[in-house]
Amino acid sequence: MMRKIKLTKANKIITLKALAPYYYRERALGHSTQESGRLILKINSLPADKKASFSAEEIFLMRSTINQLRNDQLAKGQYTDAADDMLLKLF
Template sequence: MRKIKLTHANKSILLKALAPYYYRERALGHSTQEVGKLILKIDSLSANKKATFSTEEICFMRTTINRLRNERLSKGQYTDATDDMLLKLI
């Protein structure tokens, strides 16, 4: 378990990174229960407070945020907020 301080921007980045994965897995008929729980957990958290996440949750968040970052880079978009969130998860 690890505590991470989430700002408004970081909550937004996390939700933007997790949502496509959730819908893709749902469309494929795969289980989305764990991802859905994580999305609800992040959404219900107050910004600028520390939240506790398991190692599996952090690993999964890191993977989906990195995927979002790479998509933005391939489109020539800025990734400052995404990079900031990745640094918090490392």
Template sequence: MRKIKLTRANKSILLKALAPYYYQEREFGHSTQEVGKLILKIDSLPADKRASFSAEEIHLMRITINRLRNERLSKGQYTDAADDMLLKLF
């Protein structure tokens, strides 16, 4: 377990990154239980508090945030918030 402090902006970025992944996995018929639990966990956490995450949860967050960042880069959009969140996860 690793503790990470989540600001309001980082919570928002995580939820924006995880939601499309959840729906994509659901569309393919894959299990969405772990992603769904992580979304609910992040959503229920108060901002600016430290929360513990497992290695699997952190791995899932890294993958989905990196996808969101790459999507934004391909569209020429601003990525500093996603970059900041990725740095917190390393």
């Protein structure tokens, strides 16, 4: 099942910022990074403010990594408005 999501420039940055640590952690552990790498390339190549189709697996990966970024920011006492905004778009 595919779902269309409109990514603003800010939400693209937040999503890529969340996916990068996941990608490198999985790579360091010797796990497959094909799915996350493909998603990073897909998001990076999208023009801002355009709708794109994402699979359920891609949305789950984005949601879980953005939530991890949000939790890391909260633990440091930082604001999470941008991460919260992106999470709401994914629901």
